Amino acid sequence: MSNTDLLSFSIMELQSSSGRVVQSVQRAFDLLERIALQPEGTRLSELADGAGLNRSTAHNLLASLEELGYITQDKKGAAYRLTGKVNRLQRLDAQAEQALRARIRPVLQSVSAASGESTFLALVTGHDYLCVDAVQSNKPLHLAVRPGERKSLLGEALGHVLLAADSDLAASVRGDDPKSWDRHEREIADAARQGFALDMDSQREGISCVAVAVTPRAAIAVAGPTGRLPKERLITIGKRIRLELNAVRPANQEWL
Known part of the structure; x- marks a missing residue:
């Protein structure tokens, strides 16, 4: 609509x-x-x-x-x-969300297989993000990400990359919670400059993450134990996500 x-x-x-x-x-x-x-x-x-x-x-x-x-x-x-x-x-209508998930699912599977870690897709809902699809790592020790989980945009790599991709959304979140915004402003600026956002054992002890925006309303993240995900590896995974997205990006049309 x-x-x-x-x-x-x-x-x-x-x-x-x-x-x-x-x-x-x-x-x-x-x-x-x-x-x-x-x-x-x-x-x-x-x-x-x-x-x-x-x-x-x-x-x-x-x-x-x-x-x-x-x-x-x-x-x-x-x-x-x-x-x-x-x-x-409003959230995406069911048909648009289903189409997006179908296009992104092979990317989640490929990136998860290559990295060995859990990979998930999330959408903006207000000032939060909502996980709508995930591929779990098959390693005994991994981050379990479940569709339906909702988290604030501020304080997570996935939220930061979405804020970096949408200046209007960023202005709204900044106006709603300026103190929290100030705490994470540098991370959001880094995400805008680099094209990906990182959590290096900063938001959850023992867990690190890289996130890449698909659109201003959707992003992919890979997360797992910090011991397996040093910064250099996260950056490599972020580049892999972008390559995978380019390979399945719809020709001459928008993602949504």
């Missing part, structure tokens, strides 16, 4: 459930829909004229939407554009 479809559905749902629409809510959604139709952004004057609003009313509604994190401007007076927050209100 596209951003515009999602927003239109929300208005229709409100109408059918209550028999009436709160005017300010309707106007705000109308503005969001208009912005969604212009990926490069659209200005206050165009939005106000298109929605039949005076500039002052439109500006106040847009300021509220910007404060809530749904739209943004590069600078004051510039065009408004959507952030990624609307997409983060």
Whole structure:
């Protein structure tokens, strides 16, 4: 479902459930829909004229939407554009998630076999990530990762690489928990620079991890005992993940 479809559905749902629409809510959604139709952004004057609003009313509604994190401007007076927050209100639909898992499953299997460690795929859900598929290591001592596990984006290599891949998500998480953000800001910056994120026995004693983003909403991680995963080996595994992803990346289309 596209951003515009999602927003239109929300208005229709409100109408059918209550028999009436709160005017300010309707106007705000109308503005969001208009912005969604212009990926490069659209200005206050165009939005106000298109929605039949005076500039002052439109500006106040847009300021509220910007404060809530749904739209943004590069600078004051510039065009408004959507952030990624609307997409983060919902998980992938079942069909899209199933297609992604099917494409990524061979990568999980190949990387797990090559590394000997547990490998898993996770998706962004709000300010958390959710494990949706995993291949367990067959070694007696390994990290058991189970689909359905949910963890905060802050404090884990997998979360850090997702934050590095999505500036809008990063801004939202930073605003929600600035103290935790400050503790992990360097790790997130390193992930953005390197293209992968590492945990070197820092988040769980005796466990190290490397994570690589598939999209801003999905990432793969490999984790296991620190004794088997020195930094150099984690970096090698991270490069292997990227190579495997490139081999199965859909031609001329997005992952999701």
